[in-house]
Amino acid sequence: MLTKIEQLLAEVENLTATNAEELEALRIKYLSKKGAINALMADFRNVPAEQKKEVGMKLNELKNRAQERISALKEAFECMDNDAAELDLTRTAYPVNLGTRHPLTIVRNEIINIFNRLGFTIADGPEVEDDWHVFSSMNFPEDHPARDMQDTFFIESHPDIILRTHTSSVQSRIMEANQPPIRVICPGRVYRNEAISYRAHCFFHQVEGLYIDKNVSFTDLKQVLLQFAQEMFGPDTKIRLRPSYFPFTEPSAEMDISCDICGGKGCNFCKHTGWVEILGCGMVDPAVLESNGIDSKVYTGYAFGMGVERITNLKYKVKDLRMFSENDTRFLEEFESAN
Numbered sequence: 001m002l003t004k005i006e007q008l009l010a011e012v013e014n015l016t017a018t019n020a021e022e023l024e025a026l027r028i029k030y031l032s033k034k035g036a037i038n039a040l041m042a043d044f045r046n047v048p049a050e051q052k053k054e055v056g057m058k059l060n061e062l063k064n065r066a067q068e069r070i071s072a073l074k075e076a077f078e079c080m081d082n083d084a085a086e087l088d089l090t091r092t093a094y095p096v097n098l099g100t101r102h103p104l105t106i107v108r109n110e111i112i113n114i115f116n117r118l119g120f121t122i123a124d125g126p127e128v129e130d131d132w133h134v135f136s137s138m139n140f141p142e143d144h145p146a147r148d149m150q151d152t153f154f155i156e157s158h159p160d161i162i163l164r165t166h167t168s169s170v171q172s173r174i175m176e177a178n179q180p181p182i183r184v185i186c187p188g189r190v191y192r193n194e195a196i197s198y199r200a201h202c203f204f205h206q207v208e209g210l211y212i213d214k215n216v217s218f219t220d221l222k223q224v225l226l227q228f229a230q231e232m233f234g235p236d237t238k239i240r241l242r243p244s245y246f247p248f249t250e251p252s253a254e255m256d257i258s259c260d261i262c263g264g265k266g267c268n269f270c271k272h273t274g275w276v277e278i279l280g281c282g283m284v285d286p287a288v289l290e291s292n293g294i295d296s297k298v299y300t301g302y303a304f305g306m307g308v309e310r311i312t313n314l315k316y317k318v319k320d321l322r323m324f325s326e327n328d329t330r331f332l333e334e335f336e337s338a339n
């Protein structure tokens with residue numbers, strides 16, 4: 001019996017098959033109920049008791065090897081099938097999925113385009129900033145609540161280094177490196193230590209605007225913002241400026257546009273006021289000009305800052321801010337842009 005097992009083992013080691021039918025024939029020959037291995041199993045009871053252990057082990061080895069060998073051959077066939085499919089040059093090509101632009105990118109580009117046409121160029125600054133550019137040079141008093149731990153992400157080992165909380169920091173970078181006339185917009189990401197919810201996130205996007213020259217007035221600011229609002233939201237859009245406070249502008253204002261959902265009549269979206277807030281603005285505080293090396297007796301300027309998410313929500317009625325950063329393609333594919 002041992003010789004028979006050894007002989008079958010040798011056969012099994014060298015099994016080959018060129019197609020699935022041949023392989024199936026081998027399986028029947030060795031592994032089926034009426035196959036060679038089962039026949040040996042049936043004979044096992046005639047093996048003398050003192051040989052049972054050795055023969056039993058060999059028999060198991062044979063069975064395992066046969067199973068392994070036949071599975072390996074089967075796998076090889078399956079791989080070959082796949083390779084063959086890949087080599088089929090007549091097969092129709094897989095459709096190529098074209099990406100879409102992120103809604104925030106679409107809106108940011110639109111904002112940039114509008115201001116480019118009004119003569120603004122693009123400026124850039126670091127997201128990891130120092131306290132000077134984010135706060136001190138922008139006229140934030142030492143104890144201003146915006147410096148509070150709740151709003152700002154600090155780098156633990158360097159409390160002076162922070163993640164910028166607004167793009168106004170780029171104003172400071174531009175002023176310290178350039179003399180007027182300055183006319184720039186600064187799009188970028190900002191960070192705030194806020195609990196994430198449908199209406200707040202720990203990072204979002206802003207576009208900052210800055211114009212400094214001789215004789216720049218509040219009227220210039222108002223005209224540019226009206227132009228922007230009408231290009232962005234349609235020619236019938238109205239704007240209104242409400243007095244407000246920012247450390248870096250004096251006077252400061254917040255700008256509302258007429259609600260483009262109800263056309264100003266009042267609805268849930270505008271809380272029945274007919275107006276929605278879209279940005280903060282004002283005349284650059286002379287203290288900010290001086291801190292950044294610009295003579296406030298010669299020059300004046302205006303600045304404004306808007307949230308890209310806010311404008312996108314208004315344009316596309318996105319109700320939950322978190323959707324912008326979840327990368328759900330079902331959401332992202334809703335947006336199409338020409339550029």
Ligand code: DAH
Nearest residue numbers: 166168280281282303304305
């Ligand atoms: N930095 C302000 C914020 O993050 C927005 C802002 C308001 C920017 C007024 C300005 C401005 O340039 O003049 O809320």
